[in-house]
Amino acid sequence: MRIGLREANQQFSKAIKAVKAGEEVVLTERGKPIGVIRPLGPPAAGEAEVRRLEAAGLLHRASKRQPLPACVPRPLKGLPVSQTLRDERDES
16 A cells, blocks of 8 residues: 555554555655555564474473562672772782
């Protein structure tokens, strides 16, 4: 489907209905094509990779969807980073 910019602006829902039906909409300005609105392809690329990793036994999907647990930083053992930097600078 080809549609001029003015018509696309005035009848946007018409263009979107065409896209939902799987059709590409070519936007034109003074008869010259300037852009395309097309339906998104299936999200198969990422999903296919996930399925491949599952089949290989490298990935297991979560049993439930929930947020990740909060990150609780563990205390560092040894010298503070600032002291380590000072010591390294003094050695140079």
